[in-house]
Amino acid sequence: MSGIYVHIPFCKKACHYCDFHFTTNLANTKKMTDSICKEMEIRKKEFSSNYNSLYFGGGTPSVLAISEIKQILDHLSKYTTLSQQIEVTVEINPEDINEVLLSAYRELGVNRLSIGVQSLNDEILNWMNRSHNQEKAIQSILLAKKMGFENINVDFIYGVPGYPNRNIKEELSSLLSTKPFHISCYHFTIEDKTYFGHLKKQNKLKEIRDTQSEEEFKIITYLLCTNRYVHYEISNFSLPGKVSKHNTNYWKKNNYLGFGPSAHSYHYPYRSWNVSNNVQYIQQVSTNSFHPQKEKLSDIDHFNELVMLGLRTSEGVNLLEALKLLNEKNKSDFKVNIDRFLHDGLLKIKNDILVMNKEKWLLSEFISRELFILN
Numbered sequence: 001m002s003g004i005y006v007h008i009p010f011c012k013k014a015c016h017y018c019d020f021h022f023t024t025n026l027a028n029t030k031k032m033t034d035s036i037c038k039e040m041e042i043r044k045k046e047f048s049s050n051y052n053s054l055y056f057g058g059g060t061p062s063v064l065a066i067s068e069i070k071q072i073l074d075h076l077s078k079y080t081t082l083s084q085q086i087e088v089t090v091e092i093n094p095e096d097i098n099e100v101l102l103s104a105y106r107e108l109g110v111n112r113l114s115i116g117v118q119s120l121n122d123e124i125l126n127w128m129n130r131s132h133n134q135e136k137a138i139q140s141i142l143l144a145k146k147m148g149f150e151n152i153n154v155d156f157i158y159g160v161p162g163y164p165n166r167n168i169k170e171e172l173s174s175l176l177s178t179k180p181f182h183i184s185c186y187h188f189t190i191e192d193k194t195y196f197g198h199l200k201k202q203n204k205l206k207e208i209r210d211t212q213s214e215e216e217f218k219i220i221t222y223l224l225c226t227n228r229y230v231h232y233e234i235s236n237f238s239l240p241g242k243v244s245k246h247n248t249n250y251w252k253k254n255n256y257l258g259f260g261p262s263a264h265s266y267h268y269p270y271r272s273w274n275v276s277n278n279v280q281y282i283q284q285v286s287t288n289s290f291h292p293q294k295e296k297l298s299d300i301d302h303f304n305e306l307v308m309l310g311l312r313t314s315e316g317v318n319l320l321e322a323l324k325l326l327n328e329k330n331k332s333d334f335k336v337n338i339d340r341f342l343h344d345g346l347l348k349i350k351n352d353i354l355v356m357n358k359e360k361w362l363l364s365e366f367i368s369r370e371l372f373i374l375n
């Protein structure tokens with residue numbers, strides 16, 4: 001299976017922590033929509049027929065007019081057949097959610113929303129420069145459910161510095177009162193080219209202590225798992241049957257096609273990415289000089305990525321598949337490397353699947369790095 005990703009690089013305002021590619025100048029949404037359609041035409045030979053997910057991400061896709069989303073969908077259907085079963089997700093912010101928009105999305109075939117809630121504490125939302133408050137966030141999820149959406153993800157951020165008395169339990173309890181079908185909980189990071197990055201450079205903001213992060217992670221995991229959510233990836237929890245197909249394609253290293261500025265595509269063993277600049281992107285596409293950057297992954301790169309992504313998931317790493325990528329020397333190095341983690345109980349192998357002890361998932365990045373084979 002594989003997926004399609006469409007990057008919509010516009011936001012109404014910039015959140016202080018965000019380093020995704022977007023602009024707050026909304027003047028060129030029509031030109032951008034035309035350019036994304038043109039890119040699809042240029043790359044029409046790359047389409048296949050077995051997609052299980054179409055994902056509009058960004059940025060904030062909900063800033064596009066309905067007619068612009070429709071234009072992209074109509075264009076896509078010229079090059080591939082999107083079956084009824086395909087997961088069609090639109091990222092949306094709570095303040096954009098209203099009945100008219102949701103019913104238009106449903107008519108267009110959008111069957112999943114990913115709502116950027118982030119927190120249910122108004123002080124934190126304000127500090128992050130988000131446009132909604134906790135009341136609007138709750139109302140937006142309830143309205144989406146009332147309008148018939150049976151698959152809704154909610155993004156939530158933990159590990160926020162400067163709020164040692166943040167009541168994560170209370171926030172999650174109100175979130176759980178709306179019973180979203182899927183919850184992605186991401187750790188707050190201070191990215192260089194953001195407002196918070198700027199504060200960090202001036203020593204006005206520091207990352208949270210590891211012990212507090214761990215404490216919050218434990219509370220989140222406990223609360224969600226005791227409320228029937230399945231913790232299937234380090235940052236992701238789903239009610240039964242609502243696992244994200246979009247994210248799963250990425251973790252399984254399935255192929256995907258990405259359109260729009262900064263979008264990445266993957267077709268084993270090649271990865272490519274579009275320019276992260278709206279003006280250059282539009283110009284490249286309109287002057288037939290579209291040239292994404294491209295790299296070929298070596299077998300070792302591919303192996304390292306399978307390990308890194310697999311250890312983050314409850315499905316783990318399929319060793320039969322992964323070890324085929326290594327020569328005998330690298331295989332034996334890898335076996336030596338995993339031994340100490342098997343011995344410590346951080347990793348285990350069952351039926352040729354290597355999985356991490358979920359209780360220690362926060363260490364997965366460290367362990368992956370220890371297991372990497374050098375090129």
Ligand code: SF4
Nearest residue numbers: 011014015018058059
């Ligand atoms: S978090 Fe979302 S809404 Fe905020 S700036 Fe980033 S992409 Fe835009």
